[in-house]
Amino acid sequence: MRSLCAVLLAAVIVMPAAASEETVVKLAPVVIESVADRVEALGTLKANESVELSVKVSAIVERLQFESGQRVKKGDLLAEMSSAEEQALLQEAQYTLEEANAQLERIRSLIGRGDASRSLLDERQREYNVARARVLAIESRLQDRRVIAPFDGVVGLRNISPGAYVAAGDVITSLIDDSRMKLDFGVPSVFLQTLVPGMNIVGRARALGDHEFRGVVQSIDNRIDPVSRSITVRATIPNPDGLLRPGLLMEVDLLTLERDALVIPELALVPQGQQQFVFLAQPDADGVLRAQRREIKSGSRWQGKVEITAGLQAGDQVVTHGTLKMRDQMPIRVQDETAQTGAR
Numbered sequence: 357m358r359s360l361c362a363v364l365l366a367a368v369i370v371m372p373a374a375a376s377e378e379t380v381v382k383l384a385p386v387v388i389e390s391v392a393d394r395v396e397a398l399g400t401l402k403a404n405e406s407v408e409l410s411v412k413v414s415a416i417v418e419r420l421q422f423e424s425g426q427r428v429k430k431g432d433l434l435a436e437m438s439s440a441e442e443q444a445l446l447q448e449a450q451y452t453l454e455e456a457n458a459q460l461e462r463i464r465s466l467i468g469r470g471d472a473s474r475s476l477l478d479e480r481q482r483e484y485n486v487a488r489a490r491v492l493a494i495e496s497r498l499q500d501r502r503v504i505a506p507f508d509g510v511v512g513l514r515n516i517s518p519g520a521y522v523a524a525g526d527v528i529t530s531l532i533d534d535s536r537m538k539l540d541f542g543v544p545s546v547f548l549q550t551l552v553p554g555m556n557i558v559g560r561a562r563a564l565g566d567h568e569f570r571g572v573v574q575s576i577d578n579r580i581d582p583v584s585r586s587i588t589v590r591a592t593i594p595n596p597d598g599l600l601r602p603g604l605l606m607e608v609d610l611l612t613l614e615r616d617a618l619v620i621p622e623l624a625l626v627p628q629g630q631q632q633f634v635f636l637a638q639p640d641a642d643g644v645l646r647a648q649r650r651e652i653k654s655g656s657r658w659q660g661k662v663e664i665t666a667g668l669q670a671g672d673q674v675v676t677h678g679t680l681k682m683r684d685q686m687p688i689r690v691q692d693e694t695a696q697t698g699a700r
Contacts, residue, residue, distance in 0.1 A: 378689040381678035389619045392611035399541030401604045403532035412500040414523045424513045428505045437501035446494045453487040460484045509533040537593045537600045541608045542586035550612045557591045559606040618664040624674040635675040649684035
């Protein structure tokens with residue numbers, strides 16, 4: 357009986373010592389970051405400029421100056437139709453223009469000496485103008501037999517071969533300007549008052565892994581869809597590496613109400629009913645580091661972080677690991693020496 361009492365007395369003595377042991381925790385500082393409310397949406401990519409290149413005349417393809425997927429510059433010759441007849445007509449018209457110009461200059465010299473009438477000068481001027489207009493018309497017809505790149509970009513698949521006969525309107529290839537992309541996506545009309553050009557967006561595509569693409573809202577549609585009650589927003593995304601392709605589906609985060617705010621890891625939150633608490637690392641009068649329970653107000657959350665709107669200030673150290681058994685004023689010991697230095 358006496359030995360049993362001794363064991364119980366020893367247990368009573370040991371229990372307070374165990375309660376006073378320090379709990380090992382990890383800390384994180386309260387920092388100021390640029391945050392924003394995020395509106396999620398789905399959007400489809402479009403090229404900055406896109407066109408289907410077709411021929412204007414019915415003729416045989418004489419030359420092709422591109423390969424499928426090739427990058428071209430504005431003004432590059434992509435295809436040329438047969439033009440032997442037009443070249444001969446142009447040469448004839450140029451001879452006629454040269455003769456008309458010579459006759460005009462001769463009459464002008466005679467007019468200066470008073471040996472020709474004004475009406476004859478007007479007639480030669482008219483003949484020269486007609487000859488010049490004919491040359492311009494034939495040159496225009498020759499230009500219609502050439503397919504020129506209207507802007508810098510990359511061509512698509514080639515649909516014809518040299519020697520093929522093509523009719524007016526036949527598409528030979530497509531051309532897109534992929535230096536930047538347009539992203540159209542729908543936003544619920546309840547956010548209408550917050551939508552302005554210049555807002556930032558972040559886009560992701562499953563086909564491209566975890567890569568994030570940042571862009572800017574360029575314009576907002578002038579009407580709301582009566583069925584979905586959403587409004588179409590168009591953003592532009594730089595595409596210097598050419599990773600983005602037209603038609604690609606993207607997940608979009610529209611960043612609204614951008615601001616600087618206090619931010620902590622979401623792991624530090626200790627919810628109790630409708631309230632949110634954190635444990636601060638605070639030294640007491642004896643220099644012992646203790647966990648101080650404090651109620652806070654939270655705002656937006658994203659990627660494991662949470663915005664703090666009330667209850668903390670920049671530089672505070674909050675407990676992120678070890679909160680499950682944490683109690684107010686419990687002594688703690690920081691596992692991370694770097695965090696401990698910042699907390700003291």
